Amino acid sequence: MKKIIIIPSILSADFAALKHDLKMIEKSGAEWVHIDVMDGHFVPNITVGPVVVKSLRKETELFFDIHLMITNPEKYWRKFKEAGADLITFHSEISAEKKKLVEDIRSSGIKAGISIKPKTSVSEIEALLPYLNLVLIMTVEPGFGGQSFMDNMVAKIKVLRKVIDENNYDCLIEVDGGINSRTASICIDAGADALVSGSYIFAAENPLEAVKSFFV
């Protein structure tokens, strides 16, 4: 059985206690942490910038999975790289030249991903698959934690799995939005490699046990 990458998202954590939460994630056995960056323009919410990422970087060696929900990733991605990002994922629905952006990110020495919103189909990013380390399928409208998983996105995971396998692309499928113990199994069965989970973990009475529950 392949190893599924479980990625706690700190969006639903207490931002005054992020250091503590990073330690909790390390203790859980998870190796990645998901950091949602929102600009109040691409999505109707604002979160953190490179300054926060840089501070978090000093506290942990967890793999930093940065999800840029911003209009101009071509302008800001390098700041996140310098702050300690290991993987930068930007959205397909931006206007910048995407292949160049992927190449720029990868040639800086880190990994690059592209995310698709619920209304964007796999065909929009298919031509980029040979160059990508990861595709992030959103299973909620980006912008907020705590929303319900959109079951009709499962077909999209299956389509992407098929294209990746048929062409032997070296590209992970990450799923983000409404992931809990039930929806995690659905996504794994559909072919996901990595699962992001925020509110299920941080709203739980025992977040450590909630992360661990994904590994059993």
Ligand SMILES: O=C(CO)[C@@H](O)[C@H](O)COP(=O)(O)O
């Ligand atoms: O990108 C986003 C939201 O836009 C996510 O990464 C959320 O952090 C997921 O939160 P839950 O749906 O698991 O509560």
Ligand SMILES: [Fe+2]
């Ligand atoms: Fe995210």
